[in-house]
Amino acid sequence: MENIVKKIQDLARYHNEVSPELVKAKDIKLGLRNEDGTGVVVGITSKGSVFGFKRVPREDGSGTMVVPAPGRLLYCGYDAIELARCIQDEGRFGFEEVAYLLLAGELPSKKDLDTFRSFLAKHRGLTKLERGIIMQEAENENQMFALHSVISHLSRCDPNPVSTEIRDVTETCIKLIAKAPTIVAYNYNVSRYRQGAALRIIPPEPDLSTAENFLYLLNGTRPERKDAMLFDLSLMLHAEHGGGNNSTFTVRTVSSSGANTYMAICSGIASLSGYLHGGASEAVIRMMRDIKKNVKDWTSRRQVTSYLKKILDGKAHDGTGKIYGLGHAVYTISDPRAEILLEKAEELAAEKGMGDELNLMKLVATVGAELIRERKGQIVSPNVDFYSGFVYKMLRIPMELYTPIFAMARMAGWAAHRIEQIIQAKLIRPAYVSSLPKEYTYVPLDERR
Numbered sequence: 001m002e003n004i005v006k007k008i009q010d011l012a013r014y015h016n017e018v019s020p021e022l023v024k025a026k027d028i029k030l031g032l033r034n035e036d037g038t039g040v041v042v043g044i045t046s047k048g049s050v051f052g053f054k055r056v057p058r059e060d061g062s063g064t065m066v067v068p069a070p071g072r073l074l075y076c077g078y079d080a081i082e083l084a085r086c087i088q089d090e091g092r093f094g095f096e097e098v099a100y101l102l103l104a105g106e107l108p109s110k111k112d113l114d115t116f117r118s119f120l121a122k123h124r125g126l127t128k129l130e131r132g133i134i135m136q137e138a139e140n141e142n143q144m145f146a147l148h149s150v151i152s153h154l155s156r157c158d159p160n161p162v163s164t165e166i167r168d169v170t171e172t173c174i175k176l177i178a179k180a181p182t183i184v185a186y187n188y189n190v191s192r193y194r195q196g197a198a199l200r201i202i203p204p205e206p207d208l209s210t211a212e213n214f215l216y217l218l219n220g221t222r223p224e225r226k227d228a229m230l231f232d233l234s235l236m237l238h239a240e241h242g243g244g245n246n247s248t249f250t251v252r253t254v255s256s257s258g259a260n261t262y263m264a265i266c267s268g269i270a271s272l273s274g275y276l277h278g279g280a281s282e283a284v285i286r287m288m289r290d291i292k293k294n295v296k297d298w299t300s301r302r303q304v305t306s307y308l309k310k311i312l313d314g315k316a317h318d319g320t321g322k323i324y325g326l327g328h329a330v331y332t333i334s335d336p337r338a339e340i341l342l343e344k345a346e347e348l349a350a351e352k353g354m355g356d357e358l359n360l361m362k363l364v365a366t367v368g369a370e371l372i373r374e375r376k377g378q379i380v381s382p383n384v385d386f387y388s389g390f391v392y393k394m395l396r397i398p399m400e401l402y403t404p405i406f407a408m409a410r411m412a413g414w415a416a417h418r419i420e421q422i423i424q425a426k427l428i429r430p431a432y433v434s435s436l437p438k439e440y441t442y443v444p445l446d447e448r449r
Helices: 001-015 021-024 080-089 096-105 111-122 128-136 145-157 166-194 209-221 225-238 248-257 259-272 281-294 301-312 334-351 353-375 384-394 401-423
Strands: 048-057 064-075
Touching: 001 384, 021 128, 021 248, 021 281, 021 384, 048 334, 064 080, 064 096, 064 334, 064 384, 080 225, 096 111, 096 166, 096 209, 096 225, 096 281, 111 166, 111 209, 111 301, 111 384, 111 401, 128 166, 145 166, 145 225, 145 259, 145 401, 166 209, 166 401, 209 401, 225 334, 225 384, 248 401, 259 401, 281 301, 301 334, 334 384, 353 384, 384 401
Parallel strands: none
Antiparallel strands: 048 064
């Protein structure tokens, strides 16, 4: 029996691998990426815009070329970093405002924001049936698997789950944005209960923000305001990242088929569960644990450089040769989300006595980027996930929840793109070309080797 599995595996590898020469000859854009590193344009959106390159004239006058540029992120035409900074400078929680902006395309008035927050507060709690779904979920310690399962089963609680009417879709999306943090917190606490801890299922507080409520539901105590404000910043920064990121493009693709809201959102969760998309913050924390264990002097540039070289050579940490959290599919010189998150994290780290650890991370980021440029000629910088795990660690959030938190924040972006895709009403159906050299003729079974 094992022999047939091995044979199919070997044949699959033989027939499915393609050479770089063939890809170039057929002008294939693998991963929907152009040769210069930019993404292939396959759609149009008003929701998010991501910039990490710019076009400049060639010196010989033969057109333009793409060069690295400081990263920028726009939400519905607004600079997302400036938006987050302004909201925080006003001393307000901003995730709800960002969600409204992404859904509606405009910043809310005070009255509309208050009404929107009230709607979220009303639907943040779970019904008895919805709580039962979490309690009856099969024992599974993977929190992303659990989140995917629970969201899909919420359709059982909806009297009209298959509707693609814009009003119904909009209402369902807003309810999922409201419920997602509650589900993530409850899923984790139920999994801890199965391991022998006391069961903590408390109702959300209507006067708390999304960020405050999540920390409250997770730990059972109201969080300190500065902790909740930093967590709220992280939610704002993860809420949206353009239509081309893997999970959002997946949601748009599934939405374009006419699938219902629950299935479309679940497709985004499934995409985010992949280690190349949603698991970076966890990978960074694991890597930093290894570095802290093996570098005696955290302030020594020489020792850090020596150990990072071993990591890049595949002789240290997990053997992959990767420095996690450095580099991005679009950003080159800088990820603007990482810069503001680091700025705010430094303030809290000093209060919590974790400044030395953060300084080590900054040194790893600097030296790692230099080594990657020397070895591969690539310009990289820390992405938002390089520091987000450290932020969650300061807030005493378990590592198992890092990616689910990403999902509950990105729920706002997924919802906005789903609504936009339904309005645009176009089935996404890209083309693939064959890698086979010819068409084959059928051979009778008795004549095959």
